[in-house]
Amino acid sequence: MLINLHTATRALRQNRLQAALTLCGMSIGVAMVVIVSGLGRGAQLQIESQIESAGPTLISVRSGNFSTAAVTGNGEQDSSGGEVSQGPVDPFGLQTDPISDAAPVTPVTVRKTRHRSPAWPLTQAEVDAIASQVEDVRSVAASVAGNVSLDEQPQLRIRVARVHGFQTDWEVMSGWKVLRGRMVTAQEHAAGTPVMLVSPAVAQRLWPDQDPLLQQLSFAGQDVAVVGVVDIEDESSSIVVPTVHVPMTLAQQLLDGQSFDEINVRSRSVATTSGVAQAIRRVLREQRQLADDTFDDFRVTTQSTSSMPSLGTDPRLSRAVHANLVELEKVSWEEMAASLRQAGRTFTLLLTGAAAVSLLVGGIGVMNIMLVSVVARTREIGLRLAxxxxxxDIMLQFIAEAVTLAVAGGCLGLVLGYLGLLVAQQSFHWAAVLEPAMVMAALVMAMLTGIVFGYGPARRAARLDPVVALKAE
Amino acid sequence: MPVISLQNLKKSYALGDNTVHALRGVSLDIEEGEFVAITGPSGSGKSTMMHILGCLDRPTEGHYLLGGEDVSNLSRDALADIRNRQIGFVFQGFNLLPRTTAVENVEVPLLYSRPLLPAAERRQRALEALDSLGLSQRADHHPSQLSGGQQQRVAIARALVNKPSLILADEPTGNLDTKTSIEVMRLLQNLRESLGITIVLITHEPEIAAYGTRIIAVRDGEIVSDVANTPTPMEHVEEDQEQSEPALAAANA
Incomplete structure (x- = not known):
């Protein structure tokens, strides 16, 4: 094979101009393949991320359980306040349910159970358990908050600040956006570096008309510097006690405690959210060794359940809707996701057609130069046969030549395609992704093109009559 | 047992509406170590004979036994293997690959040998073949950098590299001047003497045919004469080669 490669490169060097032109043709084909797959993959990822970001994937875990009666998506008893009911729930108060055949409501039976008191706080062990034992979890992060006295600072009129400690990824899950400065880095999270983030409102209140990035607060002799101003939706910062956001390790040190208030979990997709919520509940019950007849001493809430009204509704109706809502929501999301994906596929298919055509044109170029080469080298073929x-042997030699040409064009095409993707990304803001597997696929395509279009000319060469070939000029 | 045995060999082609009878029943035995010169005017069928002897073509009728094996009806690939192992070709136009060094040219038959020798051994054998023809200094030269005589010697080295039992030379001196022709002929004579290789030479020049031990004349597809010959003596070959060697080197320098 190596000999053939050697012969092939030499033969191609003898025919520089033609080889170069064919190379260009081939490279355009491969560049198209790269661009198409890059754009296709980019669009696909964008669709996926849209699907994910649109759907409720956030799950919140809090310590303690003071909620009213509720049931999980499976109709399992979740955490009841002691209310006991027997038999199936009839949301319309009718003995004969006219729609129960079409949409059966899960029957719920609530057993009498007991609470554990007081509730156990959330700990790092539970964060780790969720991260390691629950599938389809994208990220897990805990947070804690508490009031901490400030050291006297002449220009400040406040004495207490609410310190909110958060772990890596919390800011992503909560959708924080940096307005000025920067986020807390992973290293700072790990080390508990004394840095903090504030919202614009808090910054304005603490340091009116000053640059917040130059400010710091001092807690028990420790100076904590502001590194970023972030846009935080629904921040519960009161006028009297402003909230500052610091790395978890630092917050635990300032608050002198190891426990968390809340753990946020982001599931991998909408479709898995309810499953993840159930799995979290199971893992936490195991972790806390809760007996079967004991209530959860924590609460697992998904965005869909938390958005349900809980007051002013017939508790039986509320429970029934809760029991089915998650499933309903999941189905409609999946449908939307499917139609979006279908649109993405159609887009990719169209582009693939264009790529296939340009690859075909490149392949015909390869075939052309190979046919010319066979004619020009008839005498050499005759000699080799003799x-x-x-x-x-002759087949291999010419196919190797065609493949060398096609792959060389393919490499050039990769570069062109990469540049094309960059242009698409920078100038048109199209989503484009280039993965190693796609690079490999493009090269394999180039190689296959070489084999397919080199086969004919190679066969023609191999079937030459040695006597006739030797006499050729 | 003869190296070559032709038994009533016939070859005809269809040329348009006519059938051309290139060989009309040739029978011939060639023993090991013979230096046979086949002569005849163009169109006499000597080239067709060469092609069949060289296993490049198959007879229409009759049998061709090469080393006792009937090769008249073998497949293309089987004939290719026989050419590779048993026959060394020397062509009129040298037929060296351009832009390819002498040693690489000599290696070509080894690339098609089965089993394939390792690259180092192929190179080694090619260099030995070049060395035996006094060309080791020119191993890395391209054909365009070599004189006609040197090119033909590279071609002979290529013919010898697979240690064949038969060398077929088709007008080997056709493109060479008289002096170089004599040189090449003496080289072939020398090969026969020292290695005992059977040589079949096709030529239309009587002076060249005179180097053979046996001269066969072909005309109209038939053998018209087959006589033993006392080859042109080799006595002054050595001195002449010694003289020509520096002369060629100087010409190339």
Whole structure:
């Protein structure tokens, strides 16, 4: 094979201009393949991320359980306040439910159970358990908050600040956006570096008309510097006690405690959210060794359940809707996701057609130069046959030449395609992704093109009559 | 047992509406170590004979036994293997690959040998073959950098590299001047003497045919004469080669 490669490169060097032109043709084909797959993959990822970001994937875990009666998506008893009911729930108060055949409501039976008191706080062990034992979890992060006295600072009129400690990824899950400065880095999270983030409102209140990035607060002799101003939706910062956001390790040190208030979990997709919520509940019950007849001493809430009204509704109706809502929501999301994906596929298919055509044109170029090469080198072929080359030897030699040409064009095409993707990304703001597997696929395509279009000319060469070929000029 | 045995060999082609009878029943035995010169005017069928002897073509009728094996009806690939292992070709136009060094040219038959020798061994054998023809200094030269005589010697080295039992030379001196022709002929004579290789030479020049031990004349597809010959003596070959060697080197320098 190596010999063939050697012969091939030499033969191509003898025909520089033609080889170069063919190379260009081939490279355009491969560049198209790269661009198409890059754009297709980019669009696909964008669709996926849209699907994900649109759907409720956030799950919140809090310590303690003071909620009213509720049931999980499976109709399992979740955490009841002691209310006991028997038999199936009839949301319309009718003995005969007219729609129960079409949409059966899960029957719920609530057993009498007991609370554990007081509730256990959330700990790092539970964060780790969720991260390691629950599938389809994208990220887990805990937070804690508490009031901490400030050291006297002449220009400040406040004495207490609410310190909110958060772990890596919390800011992503909560959708924080940096307005000025920067986020807390992973290293700072790990080390508990004394840095903090504030919202614009808090910054304005603490340091009116000053640059917040130059400010710091001092807690028990420790100076904590502001590194970023972030846009935080629904921040519960009161006028009297402003909230500052610091790395978890630092907050635990300032608050002198190891426990968390809340753990946020982001599931991998909408479709898995309810499953993840149930799995979290199971893992936490195991972790806390809760007996079967004991209530959860924590609460697992998804965005869909938390958005349900809980007051002013017939508790039985509320429970029934809760029991089915998650499933309903999941189905409609999945449908939307499917239609979006279908649109993405159609887009990719169209582009693939264009790529296939340009690859075909490149392949025809390869075939052309190979046919020319076979004619020009008839005498050489005759000589090789006379010296004992079998048909397959000649076939291999010419296919190797075609493949060398096609792959060289492919490499050039990769570069062109990469540049094309960059242009698409920078100038048109199209989503484009280039993965190693796609690069490999493009090269394999180039190689296959070489084999397919080199086959004909190679066969023609191999079938030459040695006597006739030797006489050729 | 003869190296070559032709038994009533016939070859005809269809040329348009006519059938051309290139060989009309040739029978011939060639023993090991013979230096046979086949002569005849163009169109006499000597080239067709060469092609069949060289296993490049198959007879229409009759049998061709090469080393006792009937090769008249073998497949293309089987004939390719026989050419590779048993026959060394020397062509009129040298037929060296351009832009390819002498040693690489000599290696070509080894690329098609089965089993394939390792690259180092192929190179080694090619260099030995070049060395035996006094060309080791020119191993890395391209054909365009070599004189006609040197090119033909590279071609002979290529013919010898697979240690064949038969060398077929088709007008080997056709493109060479008289002096170089004599040189090449003496080289072939020398090969026969020292290695005992059977040589079949096709030529239309009587002076060249005179180097053979046996001269066969072909005309109209038939053998018209087959006589033993006392080859042109080799006595002054050595001195002449010694003289020509520096002369060629100087010409190339």
């Amino acid at each position: 010296l004992g080359a079998r048909m397959q």
